[in-house]
Amino acid sequence: MKSWSAPAVPELATAGDAPVIFCSSARGPVAAPRAKGEARLYVCGITPYDSTHLGHAATYVAFDVLVRVWRDAGIDVTYVQNTTDVDDPLLERAQATGVDWRDLARSQIERYFGDMEALRIIPPDSYIGAVESVDLIVAAVERLLERGAAYRMPNGDVYYRIGTPVEPPFGSISKLDRAAMLELFAERGGDPEVEGKEDPLDALLWRAAREGEPHWEGGALGPGRPGWHIECAVIAEQYAGLPLTVQGGGSDLVFPHHEMGAAHATALTGTEFARTYMHTGMVGLDGEKMSKSKGNLIFVSSLREDGVDPMAIRLVLLAHHYRSDWMYRADDLEAARHRLQTWRAAAGRASAVPAAEVIANLRQELTDDLDCPAALSVVDDWAAGTASGPADADTAAIVTAIDALLGVEL
Ligand code: 5CA
Ligand code: ZN
Secondary structure, eight states, X not given: OOOOOOOOOOOOSSOOOOOEEEETTTTEEEESSSSSSEEEEEEXXXXXXXXXXXXXXXXXXXXXXXXXXXXXXXXXXXEEEEEOOSSHHHHHHHHHHXXXXXXXXXXXXXXXXXXXXXXXXXXXXXXXXXXXXXXXXXXXXXXXXXXXXXXXXXXXXXXXXXXXXXXXXXXXXXXXXXXXHHHHHHHTTOOTTOTTOSSTTOOEEEEEOOTTSOOBOOGGGOSEEEOHHHHHHHHIIIIIOSSEEEEEEEGGGIIIIIHHHHHHHHHHHSSXXXXXXXXXXXXXXXXXXXXXXXXXXXXXXXXHHTTOOHHHHHHHXXXXXXXXXXXXXXXXXXXXXXXXXXXXXXXXXXXXXXXXXXXXXXXXXXXXXXXXHHHHHHHXXXXXXXXXXXXXXXXXXXXXHIIIIIOOOO
């Protein structure tokens, strides 16, 4: 699927270093990539209804900074993102609002593209929907069945056998005990209660066609539609290649989604799914996680319609470390607007320090687990020190670095 237009990303005169990223599975910082050269990134994309809220935007800005830091280090990046354009919550919303599910998905994907473009987020090299991947998914599920990693229920549903031996083993990303897994599985799209499964944690790979639900032919599987985790496992393998340098998404995806997807992919390929698992914190509003099901949402598009400069929205998001959970407040936007104004004023004045110094400080903060709040402070300090003369070569170089590394156009 064609996605959104890329922002211009200026190249800096010198190159930076590769970053160290906190890996949820290793529970600590790891070099990503391990060796210089290339990086493969897969980020879990939206389920296209009620997008793009500030939580989504925060997640995609975080991975955008990762891509920018990688590019700055001269690393060749392959970036893949999916869109879950057929799934229960999307179908439920379509039904509830009397809209065709395809139209709902299409309109929300369009809105998301507009938001990403406005926020100057670098688009993925491949933006792939579940619907366009059905054939690949069917082939993968057939292979899992052949290998005994999956089984068919009497009604035609196909489930992944959670006990399938894979290396690294199931559970190594989230490191949860079984009780916690069962609880989260029930909360986050799983179906532990379904009778007849070998293990309540077995995950749906293929849902046999039901009356009134969209379905595809499905080859040997029979008519139906794809499960959620297998969608990402297959798209990542096909378009990015395994092992991924980074599997990314919000922290709400650690379990079951990323644990299951990694197990499916490893059972299919014999290869480790990802070297690093990078998870963003949850953005909330009024004391609760911002979520489509709760409806406590602030949309990027609404802010834009209210005339908010997208660069101010980007600064709201960058002002929080990607790993922290935070609550959005109107003050955040006021502070970001003020910061943007200050930076823009500084961009017209003489720099009091050499550009190389400011750029080195920016890189130091960003390569250390993408510390954007600290990077913003580096720019704040520079801006506060600018002198009254006209912008000079150092100012210009710093403005370019702010654009390249933070994606903020002044
Ligand atoms: N389509 C699946 C992933 S395959 C999905 O989770 N879609 S989503 O629309 O619910 O979320 C899209 C992305 O935004 C995911 O990476 C998710 O982890 C992240 N996300 C969702 N809610 C928030 C939030 N409140 N704060 C930060 N990130 C969030
Ligand atoms: Zn996913």
